[in-house]
Amino acid sequence: MTVAPLPPEAPLKRGHSLAHDLVSELSQRILLGKLKPGDKLPSENLLVDEHRVSRTVVREALSKLQASGLVETRRGIGTFVLARTAPEGLRLGLDTATGVRDILELRMGLEAQAAALAAVRRSDEQLAAMRRALDDYQDLAAAGDSCAEADRCFHLLIAEATGNPCFVEIMSHLGESMIPRKRIGQNERAGDNLARHAFLANLEHEAILAAIRRRDGEAARAAVWLHLSNSRDRFSPVE
Numbered sequence: 001m002t003v004a005p006l007p008p009e010a011p012l013k014r015g016h017s018l019a020h021d022l023v024s025e026l027s028q029r030i031l032l033g034k035l036k037p038g039d040k041l042p043s044e045n046l047l048v049d050e051h052r053v054s055r056t057v058v059r060e061a062l063s064k065l066q067a068s069g070l071v072e073t074r075r076g077i078g079t080f081v082l083a084r085t086a087p088e089g090l091r092l093g094l095d096t097a098t099g100v101r102d103i104l105e106l107r108m109g110l111e112a113q114a115a116a117l118a119a120v121r122r123s124d125e126q127l128a129a130m131r132r133a134l135d136d137y138q139d140l141a142a143a144g145d146s147c148a149e150a151d152r153c154f155h156l157l158i159a160e161a162t163g164n165p166c167f168v169e170i171m172s173h174l175g176e177s178m179i180p181r182k183r184i185g186q187n188e189r190a191g192d193n194l195a196r197h198a199f200l201a202n203l204e205h206e207a208i209l210a211a212i213r214r215r216d217g218e219a220a221r222a223a224v225w226l227h228l229s230n231s232r233d234r235f236s237p238v239e
Contacts, residue, residue: 018057019053019057019064021125022047022051022053022057022058022061023061023065024123024125024126025051025125026041026061026065027068027160028125028126030070030081031156031160033149033153037081037082037083038080038081038083039081040080041071041078041079043078044058044062062079064165065079068168068169070172103174104228104231107174108224108225108228110167110170111158112221112222112225114158114159115158115211115212115221115223117164117167118158118161118162118212119211119212119215119216119219119220120215121161121163122161122215123161126157126161127161127213130154130157130158130161130212131209133150133153133154133157134202134205134206136150136153137150137198138202141198147198158212159171201227201230201231204226204230208220208223208224211223
């Protein structure tokens with residue numbers, strides 16, 4: 001009996017997986033701030049050598065990054081990281097505690113689903129990037145510095161781990177409104193113990209990461225819901 005050859009789809013899946021892995025790694029560098037707006041990505045030749053993939057894989061990955069709005073390719077010059085700006089039609093109330101709570105309620109639905117998907121779809125590399133973002137958050141909080149950017153990166157990395165670019169696109173458009181502490185007047189915050197707020201948020205982040213590490217989608221969904229619900233309550237106006 002003759003053994004049937006492998007179906008032609010097999011090598012295509014391999015190529016798709018390689019391109020997806022490269023997109024994930026480059027987008028993580030961008031979301032974590034290792035590649036900043038205006039920075040030039042490594043050349044096609046360097047990416048081929050560094051990741052041991054074909055030019056076709058590199059070109060597919062760069063095309064996906066460009067389609068997602070993270071980079072732009074300038075013919076004959078290279079590929080550059082773009083600044084993330086909200087579209088003209090997006091107008092969000094960010095300057096009051098009420099506006100912040102409205103955004104957090106929006107995020108509760110969006111990010112709970114993202115976390116559930118990320119838990120079952122994430123790669124080990126994406127999990128490691130989330131761990132690094134939380135390590136940065138903890139170091140900054142301990143030093144009394146702003147940890148807003150590390151916080152934002154952690155949530156964006158979860159969105160990226162869904163494998164669905166729509167989550168990244170929407171959350172990237174939210175920009176600073178995702179972590180808007182700096183935009184709110186001190187008199188509108190729920191007390192002035194921001195260090196304690198950062199400590200509590202960190203515990204909640206760790207619960208989210210633990211669920212994603214276990215690939216427990218429902219636990220990840222619940223952990224994000226609890227974190228954002230608590231964040232909303234922490235921004236309640238002082239009576």
